[in-house]
Amino acid sequence: MLKTRGVSFEYKGGSVLKFPDIEAKEKESMLLLGRSGIGKTTLLHLLGGLMQPATGTIAVDQQDLALLSGRNLDRFRGNHIGIVFQQNHFIESLNVVENITLAQTLIGLKADRNRAMHLLDHLGLKGKEYKKTHQLSQGERQRVAIARAVINKPGLILADEPTSALDDIHCEIVFRMLEDQAIQENSALVIVTHDTRLKDLVKQQIVLQ
Amino acid sequence: MRQTIILAVKNLFNKPLNLLLSLILFALGVGLISFLLLFNSQLKEKFEANLAGIDLVIGAKGSPLQLILCNMYHIDNPTGNINIKDAKPFLNPRHPLIKLAVPLSLGDNYRSFRIVGTNHDILKLYNASLDQGKLWADELEVTLGASVAEKSGLKVGDLFVSSHGFDEDPDLAHDHAKFKVVGTLKPSGTVVDQLILTRTSSIWTMHAHEAADTAEAGHVHETAMDTTHAHDNSNLDLLAHPDEQITSILVLYKSSSNYQALNMPRAINENTAMQAASPAYEINKLYSMIGTGTETIRYIALLIAFVSMISIFISLYRSMKERKYELALLRVMGSGRGNLFGLILVEGVFIALLGWLLGTVLSHVGMAVLGHYMSADFRYNFSATTLLTDEWWLLVISLLLGGVAAIIPAWSAARTDINKTLGEK
Structure with a gap:
């Protein structure tokens, strides 16, 4: 549920980056590959509505992001886009479940604790619901981040280098987890990475140059 | 709004020592001022009741x-x-x-x-x-x-x-x-x-x-x-x-x-x-003597209140900087800039509210203790339970102080650069 056309971005220095057109449908997974410094993070921020492109359109769930601004864009992002960052940050003062339901209450939805519990259970985090996030291992934190990204059933799940710090076995486990969630929630999954191990797991690939 | 308040309060209690320091300072300032208000008003009241029209x-x-x-x-x-x-x-x-x-x-x-x-x-x-x-x-x-x-x-x-x-x-x-x-x-x-x-x-x-x-x-x-x-x-x-x-x-x-x-x-x-x-003349003389003393204490109290405002400012600003990822994250999850501004503002106002409450309790307990000794030495019963109109004003001023202390940190929070913050590895 992501569609881009002729997107480019202009850095402050004046250098311009052009990105290929991307289209990802629901339940589909896609890799955006490229070496370091090629603008992967920039593209992720553009797709997530965290930046505005210089040219082109980005549509998520049929909504052109450029037509939204300020508060509306923030709300739309909270509702329709789930992002899993390479470094997973949480609200330190809240426990695991509260961190997940916060994604709902921040955009004015009612906190659905049952769904949060169900997701945690599904991701193998039963028993960790009331822990503070800093008490969890790196792998557990990543799974909490995934739960948080999908709690609102977003049309688009963006993941930034979700596997680069993991060994081969966990690399596949985490990818399957993301893929599984995307299928369950009818989302499109877009992974931005330089991790070539994922090439064997995902058919759709776009290489940034 | 409710969500923002809950989150602000949880954030504050997540760093209890920081909260305590700001609270103690603020409560000390408020407590001293409220105590002076109580003491002055009751002393005046008692002195006047006992004038009894005696010429x-x-x-x-x-x-x-x-x-x-x-x-x-x-x-x-x-x-x-x-x-x-x-x-x-x-x-x-x-x-x-x-x-x-x-x-x-x-x-x-x-x-x-x-x-x-x-x-x-x-x-x-x-x-x-x-x-x-x-x-x-x-x-x-x-x-x-x-x-x-x-x-x-x-x-x-x-x-x-x-x-x-x-x-x-x-x-x-x-x-x-x-x-x-x-x-x-x-x-x-x-x-x-x-x-x-x-x-x-x-x-x-x-x-x-x-x-x-x-x-x-x-x-x-x-x-x-x-x-x-x-x-x-x-x-x-x-x-x-x-x-x-x-x-x-x-x-x-x-x-x-x-x-x-x-x-x-x-x-x-x-x-x-x-x-x-003449009682009226002598008591006025006494007031002006006590006045100099209470005036001095009042300035000290105002100084403490000012220092406590700076302490709230520093504490909020530091914790805001420490939490810049959290703030960026809140934006990603759908919070607007206004929400982040409100979050930090509520934190400042909440410290002020708690500080006022603590200070007021302290001053009234102090008044009760003092009243206990004063009733023996001064033949007056001081009341520790009445809440003066001035104390409600003190609440309004406290909340304003908390708000003012929070404005700069709140403004910086609202301006959090998501891309830069999240881009830092």
Whole structure:
């Protein structure tokens, strides 16, 4: 549920980056590959509505992001886009479940604790619901981040280098987890990475140059 | 909105030591200011209630303020006694300028409650009325003020031995004669509540006996033993004993704007062995003396309040910087800039609210503790439970201070650069 056309971005220095057109449908997974410094993070921020492109359109769930601004864009992002960052940050003062339901209450939805519990259970985090996030291992934190990204059933799940710090076995486990969630929630999954191990797991690939 | 408040409160309690530091400072500032407000208002209230319209106090020469404090507020010791023969004109019921003259004789106490020899006119002065039993009539009969009755546990019909002077001292007990409680007064909110009232000659009897004891001589005090005279305890009765002494006379003029009345104090001070002091004048002098002290404390309190505001600012700014990822994350999850601004603002205002609450509780507890000691030393019951209008104003000002301290951190939070913050690995 992501569609881009002729997107480019202009850095402050004046250098311009052009990105290929991307289209990802629901339940589909896609890799955006490229070496370091090629603008992967920039593209992720553009797709997530965290930046505005210089040219082109980005549509998520049929909504052109450029037509939204300020508060509306923030709300739309909270509702329709789930992002899993390479470094997973949480609200330190809240426990695991509260961190997940916060994604709902921040955009004015009612906190659905049952769904949060169900997701945690599904991701193998039963028993960790009331822990503070800093008490969890790196792998557990990543799974909490995934739960948080999908709690609102977003049309688009963006993941930034979700596997680069993991060994081969966990690399596949985490990818399957993301893929599984995307299928369950009818989302499109877009992974931005330089991790070539994922090439064997995902058919759709776009290489940034 | 509700979500923002919950999150702000959870954030604050997540760093309890930071919160505590800001709270203590803020509560100290608020507590001091609120305590000053309480103290000043109650002191003024009590001083004014006890002015009781008294125009003049006549007593022995000495400090006029001491004369007022001793005879109207029963705080200080007497300046001395005056002879009835000197005070004759002022005790005369037909004096053209004086509406009411209430004689006071001090010198004894029971458990630090002053025993005052006087007549029933004192009740008119302070609007006091009888609660149980009857008013004092015969020698050594006493009627208790409401607080005395409550605190001493004495009841109508009880006997007690007084002690010489103004502090409880068993060595100075007048154990040769006992006072008898014949009645108690209703609370009047004035100093009368703290007094034990008896007739003037009771005091004479107590001290005449003492004089006889110590003088060894068989000289029996003439007046005290004068049983043939009809003691009606009126001023005329006092006039019949010109050689006796009293401590002071509380005077109410017929008209306080009368030209002659205005000249009376000067005439007394210049022409007699006594002095006359004006309560209103002396109390205003006292206010201005206390005022300098409270003014200084007020500036210190304002300084503390200002420092505590800076402490809130620094604490919020630091925690905001520490939480920049969290803030960026909140934006990613759908919070607007306004929400982040509100989040930090609520944190500042919440510290102020808690600080005000803590400070107010502290000042009222302080007032209760002080009141406990003051009621013994100053003969006032201080109330620790009333919340003044000024204290509500203090709340408004506190919340504003908290808000102002939070504005810069809140503004920085609202301007969090998501891309830069999240781009940092």
